[in-house]
Amino acid sequence: MLFAASLVLTGCGAGASSDSAERADSKAGARADGAAADADRGAVDGSAAGADEEAADGSSGAGKPGARVPAPQHVIRTASLSVEVADVTKALATARRVTAGAGGRVENETTERVDDAYVTSQVVLRVPQERYDSVLAELAGTGKLIARKADAKDVTDQVVDVESRIATQRASVARVRALMQRAERLADVVTLEGELSRRQADLESLLAQQASLKDRTTLATITLELMERAKPSAEPKEGRPGFGDALSGGWNALVGAVAWIGIVLAALAPWLAVALVVFVVWRRLLRPRLAARAARRPAPVPVPRGEGDAAAGERNAAGVTRAAGPAEAPEK
Known part of the structure; x- marks a missing residue:
């Protein structure tokens, strides 16, 4: 029985070994086909594509023969605007009202x-497709248009594909439920419940895709960025400086000079510290040693003035004698 149920799920008929099993399978196939037909009709009636086709057939039968109503297009529209306004709060209230x-x-x-100079605002708006162009024009007219970008994407094929898959999946779920009503063995019921859960999950995923497409094709998305104009800075008034201005300027100059002196002293502090250390070492260590070495050196013996002159005369006389000696030799 489990093997027969699995074959029915895959669309292949299977026979049993006995005549009663064959009769049961034929009845099950008939019931499954009937449930599938009912599910298919319900899916087509509930889908937009089926409704469009039925409306087209009805209009062709009532009107001119052979005429068909074209299928509606499904378009996703998005736009972004950057507008410079005088007051962002008022412009934002206008955008909400529109x-x-x-x-x-x-x-x-x-x-x-x-x-603290100006305000910016970014707002995302969803508007119906038929009012998309008019709303876009009103929003662009709230101030000076800086930038504008619009995009339209046709998703008609995707919408039709999702609707067709939903109809098929609903029919598949109906078949599994019909088989569950005829299942007698516990193993068959467990297998069919797992298959039903899987197909139901696929159906819910398709329905979520359909809802997302319907929302994006029904409502257009507009991203509006509002920014205020830059306010001009106040120019200072020209005129003679007063006593207070002069006093304030002098005080500021004094404070600036003191600050610069402090900065210079801070920069020279390491050099002054090294110079102070060198001076202390020279004053306490080197200078006393130099003074002691000069004290130990012997002083020169003073020579009396008279004795010095006599010795000099004797040296001079001896020099004259030595100089005259060779000159007197030829006279002898």
Whole structure:
């Protein structure tokens, strides 16, 4: 029985060894086909593609023969605007009012003050597709347009594919549920429950994709950035300086000079410290030693003035005698 159930799940018919098993399999196949047909009809009725096809068939039968209504397009529209305004708060209130009037909503907002000078704000808006162009034009007119970017992506094929897979998956889930109602053995019930859980999870994933596509194709996304104009700085008034200004300027100059002197002294402090150490070493160690060495050196003996002159006369006389001796020799 478990083997037969697995074959029915994969779409292949299987026969049993007995006539009663064959009759049971044929009845099960008929019930499964009926449940699949009901599920397919329910899926087609619930899907947008099936509804469009039925509407096209009905209109072709009532109107001109052979005429078909073209399938609707599914487009994802996104845009980003950068606008410079005089007051961000007022411009933001205007953007909210325009969005609410178009039937949209504010999805995200970030407002901050930069350097206490001006305010910037970034807001994400979701508006219906049919009001996309008008809302975009009104938002761009709130101030000076700095930048604008728009994008449109056609996802019609993806939407149709997801809807077709949902219809097929619903029919598959209906078949498994029909087999579970006829299952008699516990092993068959456990196998069918696991298969049903897997197919149900796939169906829920497809439904989530369909909901996401429907949301993005129904509502367009607009990212609006608002920034304030830079305010001009106040120019100082020209005029004669007063007594207070002169006093303040002199005091500031004095404080600046003292500060610079302190900076110079701080820079010279290491050099002054080394010079002080060298002076102390010279004064305490080197100078006393030099003085002691000079004291131990013998002083020269003084010569009397008269004795010095006599000795000099004797030296001179001896020199004259030695000089005249050779000159008198030829006379002899």
